[in-house]
Amino acid sequence: MSQRELIVLGTASQVPTKLRNHNGYLLRWDREGVLFDPGEGTQRQMAYAGVSATDITRVALTHFHGDHCLGLPGIVQRINLDRVPHPVDVYYPASGEVYFQRLCNATVYNRTVELRTHPIAASGPVEATGAPFTLTAVPLSHPVEAFGYRIAEPDGHRIVPERLRALGLRGPAVGELQSVGTVVHQGRTITLDEVTEPRPGQRMAFVMDTRLCDGVHELASGVDLLVIEATFLDAESELAAEYGHLTAGQAARVAAEAGARTLVLTHFSQRYRTLDGHRAEAARHYDGDLVIAEDLTRIPLPPRLRPPTGNAR
């Protein structure tokens, strides 16, 4: 049984508060663990969430403002301290190379683990060797260069047990059908197409600090899970535009237009004492599964959509 969920480690923009840690999110996706934007205190939040350094297979940074990367020195050193047995891929805007190097070399430590770096300079797919998904980076609009990320599982097919039963197929015959693509059963050749249905791949997008721009819509299009910043409310939309951020209303409208199935709002300004306003504003535009992120919550990817013609289970 695969496990796909977002573990929220922190939800505060700019400064941590008593209730909200700096940003940080771990996406568990089968055997992968993608750590997005580790801010200060991410190690401690991982301990609370039951996440170990070994769970991290990739780190993806949207940009080099402190609330999105000040946790990186601790994470990199912890990966080494714990002698994580696999290489860790790290994605970040190429223009921030100097900051990346400083963060990775902030203090003395014994570097043993391989960090495979992937500086990103343009929109498009990035190398994700061994992953069960494609990873795409798309530029956002922020005072410093920023990229959002989209994770997409290739579309596939799944066997429909009812169709196997209807044909009387089982055991080794099913194995042969899967490996060869056809099997002769009771004098008839059965093809894989007869017993399978399309299985749409799952998709997730991570959209942090940005104004509304084409990239936001591109990333969000048709995703199962959209994690998106909602630093402000519509009443502060001028501030949001000036500082390169979104409002809850804007984020919700993006999600609605994109057909996102679960919407996670996060990265909240400390100016708001409660997030009731964010929930109400978002709910006016988006009627799907809305989550106002809290630290240490776990949000599962919604179950796969069934194709319209599917008739199994």
Ligand SMILES: [Zn+2]
């Ligand atoms: Zn920023």
